Amino acid sequence: MNEPFQSDSWKKFRDLRLPAKGAKIAGVCSALGQATPFAAWMWRVLFCTLALAWGGGVIAYLILWISIPRQTEP
Numbered sequence: 001m002n003e004p005f006q007s008d009s010w011k012k013f014r015d016l017r018l019p020a021k022g023a024k025i026a027g028v029c030s031a032l033g034q035a036t037p038f039a040a041w042m043w044r045v046l047f048c049t050l051a052l053a054w055g056g057g058v059i060a061y062l063i064l065w066i067s068i069p070r071q072t073e074p
Contacts, residue, residue: 012036017071026065 012035018027019034029047033040050057 016068018065018068020071020073026061027070028061028064028068031068032064 016031016035019030023030024044029040029043032038032043036043047057047061050060
């Protein structure tokens with residue numbers, strides 16, 4: 001029996017880390033850009049649009065910032 005969220009498509013999200021370098025604010029959009037087929041700038045536009053429209057982008061960004069672990073430098 002397959003465990004939930006064990007497929008290869010979820011592997012990138014399980015390994016999601018905030019980058020140690022190259023982040024604009026906290027690195028959330030950079031991390032999402034590496035884990036998804038969308039570029040980091042697209043995530044930035046989405047979060048800014050949601051923040052200006054309903055304020056949800058700020059809440060979502062803060063939740064992701066707190067919940068995604070930081071990448072350790074080698």
